[in-house]
Amino acid sequence: MRGRSLSGLAKGMATIMLFLMVAVALYGEQPRSGGTLIVSLGTDVPIFDCVYASGIPNLGIIHLVTQGLTEINPTGGEPKVWPVLATSWEQSPDDPRVWTFHLREGVKFHDGTPFNAEAVKFNIERMINPETKALARSSFVMIESAEVVDEYTVKIITKEPFAALPAQLAYSPMCMNSPAQVQKLGNKDYYTAPIGTGPFKFVHHIKGQEVRLEANEEYWGGRPYLDALIMKPIPETASRLLALEAGEVHVAYHVPPRDAQRYMSDPRLGIEVLTPPQQRRMFVGMNVQWGPFKDVRVRQALNYAVDKQAIIDSIFLGLTKPMDSPMPPTALCYSPVKYYEYNPKKARDLLAEAGYPNGFEVTLHYGPGRYLLDTEVVEAVQSYLADVGVKVKVVPLEWAAYSAMLRKPLEETEIQMFFIGWGLPTLDPELGIGPFGKEAWAPGLNNMFYSNPELEELILAQRAATDPEERCKIVKRAQEIIMEDAPMIALYYEPQIHAKRKEVHDFVISVTERIDEVLIRNTWLETE
């Protein structure tokens, strides 16, 4: 395991180095130091402490200060998990519950205290201790304990074997804070002066206005080129883009496709569109315990009825691809198992076969404004389904009310159809296929109330698997079952569309939607 991930990593690093060298040779552009990079997100960081913050791009800003043990490969490629503060890890062959993590040596927190095994143990315990009231505690409760082996080695023991652990530790709410600082300020006030090991140090956070970070001169990866980084929240998309065009910010998150097209076609604006790889699966879930959806033929029919490619081309400018697996192509063990091509005739035949030659009526709930162009997508789905006789009543709900509805268990649920996006920030099959199991029935994610006995076994088997190839085989079968059973109309992977000004170089937004906490070191500004 250790050797595998290292050699893959070396290859990945070498490729990037080579690419950078070629780029430098071609353009003759040398990175230069100095300048302040200004990034704007649609929302503010709720609180500058991983444990209490939510929202992946926001957590990405926090990670520039307080890093993780691991991170997800920002390109979505192999190996999926990159080392950050842990340099390598292995699962014990004798007891698969036990993982050993080797830590980067000689790293210091911004307050000068050493980063070591004690610090890792402290942060893991802080996350899983119910007293901490961590919002994402449920994502780490598989951890039983963390033990210090020596200064730079730590053992993490899970309750059951858990193959996804290194990827899970890359999940944004887990980051390494200075234990001395947490103890000094207390859990509650730690956010006022967070201390980590990252390329940037925390300067201040004026709520709703700006987060200001400054370069960490002592950064273990070498001082970043940038002197400072500012994050400005600008909730209104039009204003965010105007600020980008006016040169007030260098990077704007979440650009509507229409504006992306404008930037691409008019180079005078000096703006480059960033389209990092995707991981969010967008689909219309069907409650398989409700009426016509009990019949798998109906669910398949609805999949054939929708022209996914046309939706992608007309609404998303072709910037993504249709779902052909319950997992995104960037996920570990992804295989393109089944694509429901657009075939309205087949859809009508299947509906007739299932006893619905004239279709039926159904209600679809969604929370408009949450996902990119969601209303347009829902309307397109509605009209495609109308073509095969299925009359969809669309009910938009405010997000909080919609969430409350989704959290209702089977006995109380009013859900028939629902439009949703499932992120896969760990790129791991655990969260890739796990939510399709009975364990995840609402109030968990599974609002389809779907379950398949073979799938249930596969979900458990991949979790316990210790051999990566074996695990991918299991996961492949699981993907096939889910696509075949079709508890959802599989639509597309949500495109990530952001934009930056041309004077910003070597700036990477990760597949996870975070600014990459390691590669940000290489980002440099042409002017200033």
Add this chain to the structure above:
Amino acid sequence: MTRYIVYRITLMFFVLFGVSIFVFLLVRLVPGDPAELLADQWATKKDIELLRRQWGLDKPLITQYLVFMNHLLHGDLGNSVASNTPVAKEIAAKFPNTLKLAITGTLIAIIIGAFAGIISAAKPYSIFDNISMVLALLGVSTPAFWLGLMLILLFAVKLDWFPATGAGTIKHLILPSITLGLLTAGVIARQTRSSMLEALQQDYVKTARAKGLRETIVIYKHALKNALIPVVTIVGLQFGHLLGGAVLVESVFGWPGMGRFLVDSIFTRDYPVIQGAILVFATAFSLVNLGVDLLYGSIDPRIRYE
């Protein structure tokens, strides 16, 4: 006068008490609670219940209210569930921004609105009157976000005179204030015009003119003073509204004020923040109303406070 103020402030406490109960119940009546929203998407029923227990949301409503009241009387608005920070601290950081914007916006509105209203009334149905009333109508009916975006496009992107968004310096304050001012000026202009027109037809104005006073003195000293009461009422109401935060303008300009803060907290069902913010609004609104009522007396000495 003092007795009147004491009486009004006592009354205000009853109003605030009512508001506190109303808001407390209202936020809990709408579907969705913070535990369901903020819990990690992989959370199970147990995790959600754990969060509810941590925030005291599993207790009966009456207990929850008493806890809230008890904290409130000790000056504690509780902690935000979304960010785990004290609500009072967050409000203390945001309210000054809202206050700044409300004051400058209202000042701009008064200057433009009153000026346009007075001149229009002095020369009714003139070209100036027609133009300014059409503009006032436009001001009243223009969507805030559109006007804001147009101002950004012109003054920030094209001319580069002011920053497009953000806060911190006087320069940041100008575009949002103008947006608010222009939108509010219309109402004030129309109100000023109509109440000035009424005043100008009164006998005392005829007397003043008959005495041979200059028209400016007739308008500003005799008519305006008498026309002011309804205008002050409107200005007070508008100012009170702006203290509640101008959500759209704040969003367009990325202004860290109370309006956005409240709306965001409603989206996350952050009960302590919603309760705290609404109470602050209610207090501010009541105080502004009290101020307006007291102003009446100094504008019109016939008004007495018994």
